[in-house]
Amino acid sequence: xxxxxxxETRLCTSGITGREGTFHSLNNRAYGTAVVSGVTPGKGxxxxxxxxxxxxxxxxxxxSDANTAMIFVPPPFAADSILEAxxxxxxxxxxxxxxxxxxxxxxxxxQLKRTPAVRLIGPNCPGVLSxxxxxxxxxxxxxxxxxxxxxxxxxxxLTYQVGNELAQRGFGNSSIVGIGGDPVPGSSFVxxxxxxxxDPETELIVMSGEIGGSGEExxxxxxxxxxxxxxxxxxxxxxxxxxxxxGHAGAIVSGTHGTAAAKAAALEAHGVRVGRTPTEVADIxxxxxxx
Amino acid sequence: xxxxxxxxxQLLARHGIPVPKGRVAANSEAAxxxxxxxxxxxxxxxxxxxxxxxxxxxxxxxxxxxQAREQASAILGMDIRGLTVHELWIEGASxxxxxxYASIVLDRAAKAPLVLLSTRGGMDIEQVAExxxxxxxxxxxxxLLGFQAFHGRRLAYEAGVDGDVVRAVxxxxxxxxxxxxxxxxxxxxxxxxxxxxxxEVVALDAKVTLDDNALxxxxxxxxxxxxxxxxxxxxxxxxxxxxxxxxxxxxxILGNGAGLVMSTLDVVAQHGGAPANFLDAGGxxxxxxxxxxxxxxxxxxxxxAVLFNIFGGITRCDEVARGLIEAFDQxxxxxxxxxxxxxxxxxxxxxxxxxAKLPNVHAAATMDEAAAAVVELAK
Numbered sequence: 001x002x003x004x005x006x007x008e009t010r011l012c013t014s015g016i017t018g019r020e021g022t023f024h025s026l027n028n029r030a031y032g033t034a035v036v037s038g039v040t041p042g043k044g045x046x047x048x049x050x051x052x053x054x055x056x057x058x059x060x061x062x063x064s065d066a067n068t069a070m071i072f073v074p075p076p077f078a079a080d081s082i083l084e085a086x087x088x089x090x091x092x093x094x095x096x097x098x099x100x101x102x103x104x105x106x107x108x109x110x111q112l113k114r115t116p117a118v119r120l121i122g123p124n125c126p127g128v129l130s131x132x133x134x135x136x137x138x139x140x141x142x143x144x145x146x147x148x149x150x151x152x153x154x155x156x157x158l159t160y161q162v163g164n165e166l167a168q169r170g171f172g173n174s175s176i177v178g179i180g181g182d183p184v185p186g187s188s189f190v191x192x193x194x195x196x197x198x199d200p201e202t203e204l205i206v207m208s209g210e211i212g213g214s215g216e217e218x219x220x221x222x223x224x225x226x227x228x229x230x231x232x233x234x235x236x237x238x239x240x241x242x243x244x245x246x247g248h249a250g251a252i253v254s255g256t257h258g259t260a261a262a263k264a265a266a267l268e269a270h271g272v273r274v275g276r277t278p279t280e281v282a283d284i285x286x287x288x289x290x291x
Numbered sequence: 292x293x294x295x296x297x298x299x300x301q302l303l304a305r306h307g308i309p310v311p312k313g314r315v316a317a318n319s320e321a322a323x324x325x326x327x328x329x330x331x332x333x334x335x336x337x338x339x340x341x342x343x344x345x346x347x348x349x350x351x352x353x354x355x356x357x358q359a360r361e362q363a364s365a366i367l368g369m370d371i372r373g374l375t376v377h378e379l380w381i382e383g384a385s386x387x388x389x390x391x392y393a394s395i396v397l398d399r400a401a402k403a404p405l406v407l408l409s410t411r412g413g414m415d416i417e418q419v420a421e422x423x424x425x426x427x428x429x430x431x432x433x434x435l436l437g438f439q440a441f442h443g444r445r446l447a448y449e450a451g452v453d454g455d456v457v458r459a460v461x462x463x464x465x466x467x468x469x470x471x472x473x474x475x476x477x478x479x480x481x482x483x484x485x486x487x488x489x490x491e492v493v494a495l496d497a498k499v500t501l502d503d504n505a506l507x508x509x510x511x512x513x514x515x516x517x518x519x520x521x522x523x524x525x526x527x528x529x530x531x532x533x534x535x536x537x538x539x540x541x542x543x544i545l546g547n548g549a550g551l552v553m554s555t556l557d558v559v560a561q562h563g564g565a566p567a568n569f570l571d572a573g574g575x576x577x578x579x580x581x582x583x584x585x586x587x588x589x590x591x592x593x594x595x596a597v598l599f600n601i602f603g604g605i606t607r608c609d610e611v612a613r614g615l616i617e618a619f620d621q622x623x624x625x626x627x628x629x630x631x632x633x634x635x636x637x638x639x640x641x642x643x644x645x646x647a648k649l650p651n652v653h654a655a656a657t658m659d660e661a662a663a664a665v666v667e668l669a670k
Contacts, residue, residue, distance in 0.1 A: 075504065101505035102397055103475045106434045109402050126604070138574070140604040140635055155550020156574070160634060161602045161658070181549060183399050183477075210550055213399040236553035239538070239560045240569075247534045247549025247571040249504055250399070255417070260557075277558050279659055 002130035002175040003150065003195040003202075004092060004121065005033070005068065009134045012037040012057065012066035012090070014073050014081040016048050021072035024096075024138050025051065028070075031135040037064035039081075057081075057088035070127070070136050071095040078123060079104035083111060086118045094136050095122035095186065102249070105184035112186065120186025124248065125178035126156035139176060147172020149285060150196035152189055153208035154181050154215075154248065158236060158278065162208060165282035171289060174202040181248025183212070189219035197227050204230050204288055206281060209263055211237035212251045216263040224270035230288050233267045233274045234281045235260045292501045295338040297380040298515050299497030303479075306470040308463065309493045313382030322363035323356060325381040331355055335362045338378040339371050342415075342498075347371050352384055385495055390483035391452060392416055392427075393464060395471045397478070403431040404471060406442070406464060408450040412483035426450070438468035459492045460484075474512065475505035524568075524590055531583040533570060540565025542669050543588035543597035543626075545581075547572050547606045555600045558658055564666035567594050575605040581614025582621060589624055596669040599630040600658055601640075608632040608640025616647045627651040627668040631661040 011028065015021040016038025026049060029035040037052050037060040044055035054060040057069070069085035071078055071093065078097040085093050100123050112118050121128060127137010132146040138156070143164045149171050153159040156178055163176060177192050179185050189207055196202040205227070209216040216235065223231050238260040240246050242253040253259050264274045275281030294302065300310040314325035315338070326333050337349030344350060349371050353359035359381075369376045390412030398405035409427045411419045419426055428449035432438050443461025452460050463484065471479050480498040487493060506513040528535030534549070538556070542564045546552035549571050556566045568591065572584050588597055601611050611632060618624070630652060632640040641654060653668070655661035 076507070099504050101475055101508070102477060102502045103434070103472065103505065106397065106402065106404070110433060110435050138605055143634070153550070155548055155553075157546075157548025157602050157604055157606075158550030158554055160604050161551055161554070164602070164634070183397065184402050208550065210553055218400070234554075236550050236557060239556040239566060240553060241536075241538065244536045244569075245503070246536060246553050246569055251549055251553065276561065277659060278554060279657065 001199050001201040002133055003192070003199050004119070004128045004175060004177060005130050005134040005136045007133050008067070009136065010034050010036045010065055010067045011070055011136055012039060012060045012064065012068070013070045014039045014085065015071070016040060016051065016053060017043050017046070018072060022048050024072065028135050031141050033134040033136060036066050057084045057090065061088045061090065066090060068092040068136060069094065071097055071123070073097060075099040075101065079108050082108050082120060086112060086115060091117050091119065093118065093120045094125070094127050095120065096125065096127060096137055098124040100124070100182065102183050105182060109184050109186060121177065122180040122186060124182040125180030126159065128175060128177050130175040131173050137178065139178070143167060144176060145172040148174055148201055148203040150174045150199065150202040150205045151176040151208070152192040152196070152205070153178055154210050155208060155236065158208050161278045162206060162234065162281055165279055166285055169282055169286045171285065174199055181250050183250040189215045190222045193219060193223065193227060193231070197229055202229065204232070204285060206232050206285060208234045208236070210235065210248070210251050211240050211246065211253050211260050212258040214258065217266040220266040220270040220272060223272055231272050232281055232284050233272050234278060235263045235274065292503055292506065292516060293340045294499040294501065294515060295340060295378070295517065296336065296497055297338060299499035300494060302474055302499055303470055303494050303497055306466050306473065308466045308470065309491060310497070311382040311385055311493060311495065313380055316363070316379045316381055317377060319360055319363040319367060322379050322381055323360050326353055326359035327356060329381060329383050332384040333359070334382050334384050335359065335366060336380045336382070337366050337369060337371060337376040338380050339374040339376055341372050341374055344371050349376065385485055385493060386488050387485050388488045389453065389486040391460070391486065392419070392482045393467060393484045394478065394480035394482070395467055398431065401431050403434060404468070406430045406432060406438070406446060406468065408446040408460070408464065410450055410452055416482065432468065438465055440465065453486065456486055456490055456492060463492045474509065475502045476500060477502050524587065527590060528570070528587045531587060533580070533584055533587060534573065535587060536569040538566050538568055540567045541593045541595045542665055543567050543591070543594040544600070545570045545572055545584050545588060545597070546600040547574065547576060547602065551600065551602055555598065555658065555662070558662040559598065559666060562662045562666040564662065564669060567591055572606070576611065578610050578614035578617055581611055582618040585615070585618035585624065586622060589622060589626070594626060596626055596665050597628045598661055598665040599628065600661055601632050601634070603632070603634030603636060607636040608634060609636045609643055612640040612643040616643065616649065619649045627653065629653045629655050629661050629665040629668065631655040631658060
């Protein structure tokens with residue numbers, strides 16, 4: 001098993017005719033993901049290396065039976081594209097696009113909350129990889145193999161770093177989920193940790209957080225009350241000065257809120273072990289899995 | 292992007308919110324002319340993006356021209372918590388019957404706008420929240436429904452505002468919400484919101500943070516960015532499309548991906564080092580971007596050593612190596628570099644660096660090893 005993407009995934013890429021959209025759709029297909037269609041308004045009827053392109057999501061779903069969307073269109077069009085995919089009946093939407101205005105994200109989040117069957121991952125995320133099954137997004141699959149560690153992270157490269165250190169110690173992953181670095185993510189740590197808790201293949205959960213917001217603190221309480229599997233956390237940004245956006249739109253310490261120290265303290269207070277470096281996280285994971 | 296007080300007020304005024312009449316001035320002559328036009332008494336206010344400037348001497352009331360001149364020259368050029376005052380805002384002194392507080396913030400936990408109203412204005416709202424939480428009325432707004440008139444009345448009654456201004460305060464909050472949504476703000480805060488003896492509702496201060504990701508839809512607002520207040524190194528990085536934040540230390544840092552760079556700063560600090568900057572070369576960085584990044588990092592004379600920490604996903608380590616070789620060719624750095632290349636095309640990247648035999652460049656296999664090495668070299 002795995003979460004969010006697997007062999008049942010039938011992917012439709014919004015923005016498939018763009019440079020990045022084409023590159024990563026083909027990459028995902030090469031990995032074995034069923035990339036069944038793409039959407040680019042005005043380019044319906046064309047194809048990208050055999051993947052049919054449609055003008056609308058409604059048509060793409062009707063013609064290709066897509067159940068998962070990957071959003072690659074530029075920020076001004078991304079919120080619209082997410083809502084279009086949901087409206088067409090797509091239930092898993094993975095938004096890679098970085099730079100979507102926060103108020104757009106607020107409206108999308110509020111609308112999707114009213115259609116609980118739809119799950120949005122991202123925006124501003126690397127996607128979801130279930131090793132050996134499917135890869136949707138930009139995660140370099142070569143570093144990961146099948147296994148029983150579930151990883152959920154706000155950052156792409158940091159996930160690769162942690163995943164690679166686990167792989168070097170001989171451990172693989174059930175799924176790797178990037179929830180993204182924006183202020184209004186479609187799915188939270190709690191949402192994904194709940195999926196890993198229910199996933200029989202996942203035996204250990206690694207969460208990688210960073211400064212800004214309160215998603216890590218909420219996860220700490222949730223883990224304490226609802227999660228039986230061991231969880232190891234990493235938090236980035238102990239040295240980040242307040243009021244500065246550290247690369248990700250959501251990575252900002254506002255006054256005294258959202259500091260790495262507060263997040264690590266909240267997690268530890270709820271019994272979650274926090275590694276001080278990515279290496280230490282992998283060491284703790286190895287120790288738990290070996291024991 | 293944080294706006295200066297007067298920029299925030301001009302934004303509020305565009306949405307029908309009453310603000311005191313005022314003028315901006317960049318030298319004391321202009322300040323005196325503005326004060327004479329507005330009339331006395333008037334307030335002379337330092338324009339810096341920092342709270343509590345009144346207590347630090349950044350706001351004065353002038354009763355006449357002589358005072359206006361004296362105070363304007365005293366405040367201009369003043370250092371307020373590390374920020375130099377380049378501009379003044381001169382406005383008519385308001386008569387005050389009551390001071391309230393109003394704000395709207397994008398509440399990340401609730402994923403909705405949060406409206407706050409309190410009759411304890413003029414104080415730090417976090418202090419009010421701690422001491423008398425019952426004095427703050429709050430409400431989350433459904434972004435698809437928007438702010439309704441009853442929301443305004445409810446907040447006004449719950450906060451306990453004077454009965455005769457309930458509707459006016461409610462309308463004020465409605466206009467504040469319109470500003471928040473139409474200008475795509477992350478925060479609009481009015482503290483104090485003043486009730487005058489004539490029972491008018493006026494925004495006496497304004498703190499506005501706009502969403503950087505939405506500025507492309509607001510070209511007028513994008514132009515408000517205060518370039519003179521920006522650090523020259525941060526400006527240089529922005530011109531080269533690099534994500535950069537200046538820090539206090541002496542170890543230059545480059546990495547790819549915001550999370551990995553934050554993590555690199557932390558690991559360097561754990562080894563006893565002090566990072567000079569945050570620099571994310573981004574996903575898929577090409578050789579030119581790396582050369583530009585080295586230029587930006589070394590433009591800080593405090594930098595004694597540089598750490599490259601790359602875990603290639605989309606980014607290819609051989610591109611990074613080529614960029615570094617190019618940078619050494621062009622810039623001829625005088626400080627030691629520690630380079631850790633791992634991930635996509637790591638073998639090729641490391642081979643390129645080894646062949647190039649760059650002076651004073653040290654390879655490291657892991658992030659921890661790299662951090663330890665760079666801290667040692669910076670000593």
